[in-house]
C-alpha cells in the first residue's frame with residue numbers, strides 16, 4: 122500500500138497569532154509547527170501500515186506545501202515514523218487560497234504516485250490556522266477520487282476503508298474502496314510522540330524538496346494575486362473587559378451567581 | 389435580480405433551522421432559490437416549509453438513485469443547477485457534509501469558496517462575509533473574486549425571517565456520473581434527542597470540564613433550571629463522560645449564546661475557539677488563576693459540586 126499524509130506547518134496556536142499587512146497569516150513572526158490536527162492523520166497512517174498484512178511493503182510519505190521552514194512539519198512526521206518526506210516549496214505559492222493549495226497538493230500526490238500508485242491520502246480534519254476543513258474534499262475532486270472526511274474511527278482491510286463519523290444529526294458508518302482521500306478527527310486516538318530512536322532514524326530518511334516546475338504547475342495559477350477569494354480586512358477582537366470575580370465562602374458564591382443571573386434577566 | 393441557491397439541510401424531509409437562516413441571508417443577496425435533494429415523497433413538505441421563509445423557487449431533486457452515496461453526487465447536482473441559473477451565490481450550511489459539497493463544488497465551478505461565515509452582507513462587488521478566526525481572536529472580512537461565490541455559513545449567522553415567498557416548485561433532473569457514486573453510507577444511527585435545546589441553537593449553554601470529575605449531575609441540574617443546553621470540554625469527552633457531540637471548541641461545536649457558563653473548565657485556547665464570542669460568560673472554577681477567568685463577566689472561585697447545586701436550588705425557588 123502507498124499512503125500519502127498531508128501535513129501543514131502552522132503558527133503555534135498558543136502563541137500570539139497575527140496577520141501581515143497584506144492580510145495573509147503571519148507565518149514568519151510566530152513560531153510554527155506541525156498542525157496538531159495533522160498529527161492524528163500521521164498516526165492513523167502509521168497504524169494502517171502497522172496493521173496491514175505487509176507492513177514492510179507499505180510506504181507512508183509525509184507531504185507538505187509551505188515555505189522552507191515548513192520542512193519542520195515533514196521532519197516531525199518522519200520522526201513519528203513516516204518513511205519518506207516531500208516538501209513542496211516555491212515563493213510563488215505564498216498566499217495561496219484553498220483552491221491553489223489543493224491543486225499543488227494534487228499535483229504532488231500524482232507525482233509521488235508515478236512509480237507506484239497512491240492508494241490512500243490522509244489529511245487532518247482541519248488546519249489549526251485556517252480551519253476551513255475543505256481541502257480534503259477539494260483534493261479528492263482534483264484527483265477525481267472519492268473522499269471520506271471527519272472520520273472518528275478508521276478501519277481498513279485490504280483495499281476497503283470503513284470509518285465512523287459523528288455528524289450533527291446521526292452517527293454514520295461510511296465505506297469506500299481505495300484509492301480515496303480520508304480526513305480524520307482528533308477522536309481517532311492520541312498521536313504518538315517521536316521516540317529517541319525515531320528522531321535518530323528520521324535523519325536518514327529520504328526527504329525531497331520540489332518546486333512548482335517539478336510538478337508542472339504554472340506559477341501564475343497559484344499565490345495571493347490569483348486567489349479566488351480576497352480578505353478585505355482583519356480586526357482583532359477587543360479584549361473582554363474584566364468581570365467581577367467572587368470567592369465562594371459558605372455558600373456566598375451560589376447566591377452571588379444567582380443574583381448576577383437574575384440581574385441579567387437570565388432567570 | 390439573480391437567484392441565490394440555498395441547499396436545504398434536512399433529515400428525511402424535515403428541514404433544519406440553519407436552512408431558514410441561509411434563506412434570510414439569501415434575501416439580502418438576491419432571490420432565494422432553495423434546493424431540495426431528497427425523497428420525492430418528502431419534496432412537497434420541504435418546499436412548503438422553505439416557502440414560509442421566503443423561498444421564491446424550490447428546485448427538487450429526487451435522490452433515489454444517489455441516496456447513501458455521500459456528497460459527490462450532490463456537488464454534481466449543484467454544479468448543474470448553477471450552470472443553469474448563474475446564481476449570485478450558493479449558500480450551504482457549515483456541517484461536515486456541507487463543507488464537503490462546497491469544497492468539491494468550488495473546484496467544479498472554478499469558483500472561490502469561503503467557509504464558516506458568521507455573517508454575510510451584500511455589497512456592490514458581491515457578498516462580503518465575516519469569519520471568526522484564530523480561536524475567535526480576530527474577525528476577517530472577505531469576498532470571493534472569481535466565479536460564483538460559494539459560502540458555507542455557521543449556525544446562528546442570521547435570524548430566520550418568516551414571510552411567504554412564491555415557493556414555485558420545479559423538478560430538476562440531474563445527471564450523476566458513476567465516479568460520484570463511490571464512498572457509501574453503510575449504516576446510519578440518528579442521534580437521540582436529549583430533551584434539551586440544540587447546543588448550537590441554545591440561548592444558554594452550561595458546560596462542564598475535567599473539574600466535574602465525571603459527575604455531570606450538577607451541570608445538568610443547573611442547565612435544566614436555566615433551560616439551557618449542556619456542553620463539555622474535550623477533556624470531559626476524552627474521559628468518556630459525555631458524547632463527542634457535546635464538545636465545544638476547535639474540534640467540536642462553536643457556540644455563541646447569550647450566556648455561557650463554564651464549570652470546571654480551565655479555558656484552553658482550543659476551548660475558547662468554540663465559545664469566545666458568547667455574549668455573557670460566567671465561570672465556576674476552584675482555581676482563581678484559571679485562564680477562563682480572563683474571559684468572564686462574572687466568576688465564582690469555588691467548587692462546582694457545591695456552588696452549582698446551591699445555585700440550582702435558589703433559581704428553582706425563584707421560579708416558584
Ligand SMILES: Cc1cc2nc3c(=O)[nH]c(=O)nc-3n(C[C@H](O)[C@H](O)[C@H](O)COP(=O)(O)OP(=O)(O)OC[C@H]3O[C@@H](n4cnc5c(N)ncnc54)[C@H](O)[C@@H]3O)c2cc1C
Pocket residue numbers: 157158307596597598599600620621622623624635636637638639640641651652653654655656657658659662672673674675678690691692693
Ligand atoms: C488540536 C487540539 C484540539 C483541541 N480541541 C479542543 C476542543 O475542541 N475543545 C476543548 O474543550 N478542548 C480542546 N482541546 C484540549 C484543550 O487544549 C484542553 O486540554 C481542554 O480544553 C481542557 O479541558 P478542561 O478545561 O476541562 O480540563 P483542564 O484544563 O484540566 O481544567 C480543569 C479545570 O477544572 C478546575 N476544577 C477542578 N476541580 C474543580 C471543582 N471541583 N470545581 C470547580 N473547578 C474545578 C481546575 O481548576 C481546572 O481549571 C484541544 C487540544 C488540541 C491539541
